[in-house]
Amino acid sequence: MIERNSGQAIWRQIATDISDAIRSGHYAPGSKLPTEAELSQLYGVNRHTLRRAVSELAEDGVIRVEQGRGSFVQEHVLDYLVAKKTRFSDNVLSQKRTPGGRTLLLQEEEGDPAILKQLGLTRSSKLTRLDRVGEVDGRPISVGSHYFPSVRVPGFADLHRELDSITKVLTRLGHGEYTRKVTRVTARMPDAADADLLQQPRSRPVLVVESINVTPDGKPIEYGIARYAADRFQLVFES
Structure with missing residues (x-):
């Protein structure tokens, strides 16, 4: 495992050994590595040496270190296709991965003027809002807020509780052939709430994707x- 008289630095040997264990599948993508104390004991080194190895692996993108949570094997980046018909579950399933998610908020509310404008609605219109965490292989990848014209989606809340899918609900309501009209992408640092939900440090940026979907009548x-x-997700635009 570790040869102290090999002429190669101990920390580099440790980094190589952990990297080999990841490639062999001993540590799966997204899994948490043993603690510093456990790894130090395993390799018979002090924590300073172990931290040098971990730092090297993080710099190489093999693992990610999350303050207060530990070190994790870096997942494969999800290619997210943005096309005329953009569907979260279909995108994830096409890469032989498992989609999932959980609802944070589901309610009808007074419409924000900026959002009402995006939806072509009057200021007195009500919106149905769904806030949701999107997951891939059981790990959060997105935090999103979805707004629907309440008048066009009667019973949305009850249907979503039953079906747990935006696409299935819209299909049930006769809007299953909706398509993507607008996609805008920016980047910024996450706020504390988003960082917590995404299980990432606030020092790591997020991609902010703003979208508008329309029915066949436009x-x-x-x-x-x-x-x-951003480290688990990349947008791929279909031309």
């Missing part, structure tokens, strides 16, 4: 704004 049916963990 009427906006959904305005969304989602924050994606």
Whole structure:
């Protein structure tokens, strides 16, 4: 495992050994590595030496270190196709990965003027809002807010509780052929709430994706704004 008289630095040997263990599948993508104390004991070194190895692995993108949580094997980046029909679950399943998620908020509310404008609605219109964490292989990848014209999605809340899918709900309501009209992408640092939900440090940026989906008659049916963990996600635009 570690040869102290090999002429190669001990920390580099440790980094190589951990990297080999990851490649062999001993540590799966997204899994948490043993603690510093456990690894120090395993390799028979002090924590300073162990931290040098961990730092090297993090710099190489093999692992990620999250303050207060530990070190994790870096996941494969998800290629997220943005096309005429953009569907979260289909994108994830196409890469033989498992989609999931959980609802944070589901309610009808007074419309924010800026969002109402995006949806082509009057100032007195009500919106149905869904806030949700999107997951891939059980790990959060996005935090999104989705807004629908309440008048066009009657019973949305009850249907979503039953079906747990935006696409399935819109299909049930006769809007299943909705398509993507607008996608805007920016980047910024996450706020504390998003960083916590995405299980990432606040020092790591997120991709902010703003979108508008429309029904075949050209009427906006959904305005969304989602924050994606930038190190686990990349947008691919279909030309």
